Amino acid sequence: MTELSGKVQTVLGPLDPDLLGRTMTHEHLTMTFDCCYRPPPTPGGDLDPEDSVVLDQADPFEMKHMFWLQQNPYGHRANLDLGREGDAVREELLAYRRAGGGAVVENTTTGIDRDLEALRRLSRDTGVHVVGGAGFYVDCTHTEATRGMTVEQLTDVIVGEVLHGADGTDIRCGVIGEIGTSWPITDSEKKVLRATARAQAQLGCPVIIHPGRDSAAPAEVVRILQEAGGDIGKTVMSHLDRTIFDHGELLEFAKQGCYLEYDLFGTEMLNYPFNLAVDMPSDSQRVQTLAFLVKEGYEDRILVAQDIHTKHRLTKYGGHGYSHILKNIVPKMLTRGFSQSQVDKVLIENPKRWLTFK
Numbered sequence: 229m230t231e232l233s234g235k236v237q238t239v240l241g242p243l244d245p246d247l248l249g250r251t252m253t254h255e256h257l258t259m260t261f262d263c264c265y266r267p268p269p270t271p272g273g274d275l276d277p278e279d280s281v282v283l284d285q286a287d288p289f290e291m292k293h294m295f296w297l298q299q300n301p302y303g304h305r306a307n308l309d310l311g312r313e314g315d316a317v318r319e320e321l322l323a324y325r326r327a328g329g330g331a332v333v334e335n336t337t338t339g340i341d342r343d344l345e346a347l348r349r350l351s352r353d354t355g356v357h358v359v360g361g362a363g364f365y366v367d368c369t370h371t372e373a374t375r376g377m378t379v380e381q382l383t384d385v386i387v388g389e390v391l392h393g394a395d396g397t398d399i400r401c402g403v404i405g406e407i408g409t410s411w412p413i414t415d416s417e418k419k420v421l422r423a424t425a426r427a428q429a430q431l432g433c434p435v436i437i438h439p440g441r442d443s444a445a446p447a448e449v450v451r452i453l454q455e456a457g458g459d460i461g462k463t464v465m466s467h468l469d470r471t472i473f474d475h476g477e478l479l480e481f482a483k484q485g486c487y488l489e490y491d492l493f494g495t496e497m498l499n500y501p502f503n504l505a506v507d508m509p510s511d512s513q514r515v516q517t518l519a520f521l522v523k524e525g526y527e528d529r530i531l532v533a534q535d536i537h538t539k540h541r542l543t544k545y546g547g548h549g550y551s552h553i554l555k556n557i558v559p560k561m562l563t564r565g566f567s568q569s570q571v572d573k574v575l576i577e578n579p580k581r582w583l584t585f586k
């Protein structure tokens with residue numbers, strides 16, 4: 229289809245897919261998540277204000293705050309700024325390589341401060357292959373200029389980011405996404421989805437979607453992409469661990485044929501701040517769901533990641549870091565009945581197939 233056919237496109241240029249190695253398909257190395265700030269709940273009952281667990285916004289990161297940050301990651305603005313952690317992320321990526329990691333897909337798109345120059349530096353400094361993301365995040369980050377564009381214009385922007393480079397650089401994106409959608413999907417997001425599908429049809433490239441926080445959202449996104457000519461077999465549905473909980477519903481969705489991504493490994497919280505009706509699964513429950521999907525015949529469709537997008541999850545701040553899956557989840561999978569070849573599919577073969585341009 230293009231000169232990228234049969235290759236993976238990293239921020240350092242086209243790559244032989246066999247060189248990728250173990251790949252986290254949904255991470256952020258630098259981004260801002262300020263758009264998703266949620267004020268923390270105020271303590272009720274008889275709590276003395278002196279003992280309040282609500283952090284002052286000016287408070288620095290301290291050990292005594294880490295449990296609070298795990299429970300309220302979006303309630304502290306400093307935690308949402310992953311853009312100034314270059315040195316810590318570089319150290320983490322070196323540790324990721326030592327743990328056997330080869331590549332990460334960096335899903336930061338327009339709206340949450342994509343920084344392709346930083347990704348290129350990090351990749352050069354660490355030897356980790358980094359794939360950058362084209363396109364737009366959720367509606368609340370769309371500018372008036374974005375909202376004003378036609379589907380054709382949006383398609384041109386996305387195609388240009390893959391073929392020529394994004395944000396005024398010559399650094400070319402290797403996936404479209406994460407394309408952000410809310411629930412219900414807004415008009416501006418629908419246009420971006422249609423443009424994504426058209427760009428994918430032209431380029432034969434991988435696509436990755438951030439669905440809205442409702443169990444009906446993934447199927448609705450797939451419907452819109454399909455109608456606009458997208459290639460569902462080359463599309464990832466992210467964040468399924470906070471979106472579809474019922475196993476029957478999950479199997480129904482899996483039949484659509486996209487990749488099924490469990491990418492919030494390392495996130496353990498009592499109340500999911502974006503949807504209090506949701507009981508966020510633990511890592512053990514995530515592994516159980518993956519085992520269920522394997523039993524149902526979907527081992528060629530599963531992808532995993534940690535989707536690090538806040539500071540408290542970096543090892544610098546006591547978090548699990550980018551190596552969590554390799555160091556802790558893989559051994560757990562092997563004790564829960566996964567074969568080494570199934571683990572290799574999830575970490576190596578499935579990402580490679582998805583990321584290779586048609």
Ligand SMILES: CC(=O)NCCS(=O)(=O)O
Pocket residue numbers: 438467470492502535537
């Ligand atoms: C960066 C990003 O969009 N992460 C997903 C957070 S969510 O809570 O799963 O929506």
